[in-house]
Amino acid sequence: MAEVTEQELLEEKKNRDAEDVGGNEEEEEELSFEEIGLDPRLIRALSKKNIQKPTPIQRVAIPLILEGKDVVARAKTGSGKTFAYLFPLLQKLFSERGPKNKAAPNAFILVPTRELCQQAKASSLIELCRVQLKVVQLMSSMAASDLRTALGGLPDILVSTPGCIPKCLSTGVLQPSSISGALQILVLDEADLLLSYGYEDDLRALTAHIPRHCQCLLMSASSRYISCSTCDKLLYILALLKLELVQKKVLIFTNTIDMGFRLNAGN
Ligand SMILES: Nc1ncnc2c1ncn2[C@@H]1O[C@H](COP(=O)(O)OP(=O)(O)OP(=O)(O)O)[C@@H](O)[C@H]1O
Numbered sequence: 001m002a003e004v005t006e007q008e009l010l011e012e013k014k015n016r017d018a019e020d021v022g023g024n025e026e027e028e029e030e031l032s033f034e035e036i037g038l039d040p041r042l043i044r045a046l047s048k049k050n051i052q053k054p055t056p057i058q059r060v061a062i063p064l065i066l067e068g069k070d071v072v073a074r075a076k077t078g079s080g081k082t083f084a085y086l087f088p089l090l091q092k093l094f095s096e097r098g099p100k101n102k103a104a105p106n107a108f109i110l111v112p113t114r115e116l117c118q119q120a121k122a123s124s125l126i127e128l129c130r131v132q133l134k135v136v137q138l139m140s141s142m143a144a145s146d147l148r149t150a151l152g153g154l155p156d157i158l159v160s161t162p163g164c165i166p167k168c169l170s171t172g173v174l175q176p177s178s179i180s181g182a183l184q185i186l187v188l189d190e191a192d193l194l195l196s197y198g199y200e201d202d203l204r205a206l207t208a209h210i211p212r213h214c215q216c217l218l219m220s221a222s223s224r225y226i227s228c229s230t231c232d233k234l235l236y237i238l239a240l241l242k243l244e245l246v247q248k249k250v251l252i253f254t255n256t257i258d259m260g261f262r263l264n265a266g267n
Helices: 002-022 040-048 056-067 081-095 115-129 144-152 164-170 176-182 191-196 200-207 230-242 257-266
Strands: 071-075 107-110 135-138 157-160 185-188 215-221
Touching (some): 040 081, 056 081, 081 107, 081 115, 081 185, 081 215, 107 200, 144 164, 191 200
Parallel strands (some): 107 157, 107 185, 135 157
């Protein structure tokens, strides 16, 4: 999964670099939201927010996510990463008829600390699109009864820190079978921070119940457009393997024997 996606993202970067260098002669027209497959309801909602055309990360990530691919994307802060996954996530939930097992949300957005902000962004888009989706935010400081009340409202999207998941499972607020039956999209926002904040055990509590068909999106900030350094790739591949987010067969090619050994040891 990650390899195919990354290849496509790198292709886009190459094209952009070529444009930057070759520049002026043949400037390619940038694709619009419509051309990358966004639903008219979302496009109308965006124009109300004065968002007219996709940013580079959105141009690459949105079509891949709409196609159902698992995506690992890195782009610098403020480049539009949140919307790069939020637009297609909302579109998939309101236009595709997925499993309507409302014993658990259909999408989980896991964030290191800024859940409030992501919930507000999702809620305002849902409101502007006038679609029937409900987003709820959970915090690990919430009592089990509050978690139960929040999830009792049958939300479609759950925004929380990973710490909430084991709590929901251990208190019976969420059943493992409900997650397996309902979860269609899992987003790890700020994935590098999530992994460095010591959330690995919490994430594992969830990954054990992620269904095979669930689409996984890993987003993270970077000072570069898309990470392609050896070090970063290794970190991501390790994370994907360790968290068992890659659930199908994959072939991984390494440049050096050393990297092959390191990957093997990490798994
Ligand atoms: N296509 C777009 N056109 C214009 N503005 C946009 C577009 N996409 C996002 N924005 C605006 O850019 C700002 C940053 O977007 P967003 O939060 O998605 O970026 P981010 O990469 O996730 O940033 P961070 O790493 O800080 O979370 C927001 O104010 C958002 O409204």
